[in-house]
Amino acid sequence: MAGQVAHPAAAWAAKIVLAPVLVAQAIATRRRAPVLPEAAGPREGLLAGDGSAPLRVLVAGDSSAAGVGVAEQEQSVIGHFVRSLHRRTGRPIAWALRARTGLTTRAVHALLAGSPPFAADVAIVITGVNDVIDQVSTRRALRDRGALAEWLVGTGVGHVVFAPLPPMDRFPLLPEPLRRVMGGDARRHDAALARWAATRSDVSHPTFVVELDAAGMASDGFHPGEPVYRACGEALAAHVAALELR
Secondary structure, eight states: OOSOOOOHHHHHHHHHHHHHHHHHHHHHHHHHSOOOOOOBSOSEEEEOOSSSOOEEEEEEESHHHHTTTSSBGGGSHHHHHHHHHHHHHOSOEEEEEEEOTTOOHHHHHHHHHTSOOOOOSEEEEEOOHHHHHTTOOHHHHHHHHHHHHHHHHHTTOSEEEEOOOOOGGGOTTOOTTHHHHHHHHHHHHHHHHHHHHTTOSSEEOOOOOOOOOTTTBOTTSSSBOHHHHHHHHHHHHHHHHHTOOO
């Protein structure tokens, strides 16, 4: 992700100094933020292709995976991802979505463990924002991602893709200095994720830049709108297609 990552000690000191302001801003932001529903529509499907064996993809995560900010799943990240992956590969795509608003990485793991199984060749995990909001430490968030990856691989998933955390300092809803502090936390989480993923052959962490201006975001100024979902879905599809999964 773009931007310099502050030293954790300096970031922690800044949080202590700003704590009263940050807490007040966080409470006020929660109160004024509109509650948007998850996108409607199917959460499993098959997109027919060239007659070869389907590429099986699982998308799991939080509200951004669930399509909060758009009306239908076809407008969300999974809709754009599946269609773009189909265009790039020509293969049939069997897909499933397991996502819920408000989940941390650890909670996504619990959701998957309690959901009907789906045999996937590749899993796309979209989490991290709620880890930042809930002040989950970078170290614990990374442990939770490692545990989730191990569980997915243990169920037969061939490759796990962790989507990058968004630049939270560009979320229109968040005021300063809350925006700057959350943005710094998100960058630290994402940098640690990138370093860890680089040590594994069965996990990857693509990097891409998406513009988070008011025109591309949902009406709440916090969740993606369709332009952002389209850009993310297409970027993730390009990454998965390059993996040359069988």
